[in-house]
Amino acid sequence: MPEAATGCVAPAGSVLATGGPEPATLAAHRQNGGSTMTARVGKPAPDFEAPAFTNGEFGNIKLSDYRGQWVVLCFYPGDFTFV
């Protein structure tokens, strides 16, 4: 994971355009409601880059850096939630 300066704020995570039939820019992605990048089985997982906390360090995570490995991507409602 690349070292990152621990400023008060970091750029929010963003979905990365992957070319092809999908919009070439994030602005285009927003304009059409992001509908072309909705996750589906059998289709490429939308790539993204975002700040993360990993093993005591802050740094950015990019999904496509894990190409070649099996990945389980889990979303959850929030830190300190009960379930």
Added chain:
Amino acid sequence: MGVQVLAASTDSRFSHKVWQEAELAKMVPGGVPFPLISDATGQIGRAYGVYDEESGVDIRGRFLIDPDGVIQAMEVLTPPVGRNVTELIRQAQAFQHVRETGEVTPAGWQPGKPTLKPGPDLVGRVWESWKPAMAS
């Protein structure tokens, strides 16, 4: 089994750090060994169809992604019910087996159990090798 876990919520990375140190480390010695991703704008959750606009959080969705970056399985739950990791592991093992062998796994398959080899000879004869009791 070789599966990388990535977890994401709309919390900041600072919140992730404190949660790891104050609570998770008391459940798992040393804390959880995978990245906690900050999806502060919900943009990633939106792309995966799990961002809830009303509450401003990513609901419980999990996506099994193969080495080519293709989604092979997904599950999305509303917040009050937690996940079952056993089924996730079973699915990962089944998809890995399918990728390695080209065989297919019938309902309820577990590692070491019989698989099916699709082809003309199998049509109408699944009943010979697979019984409903094997579904769970």
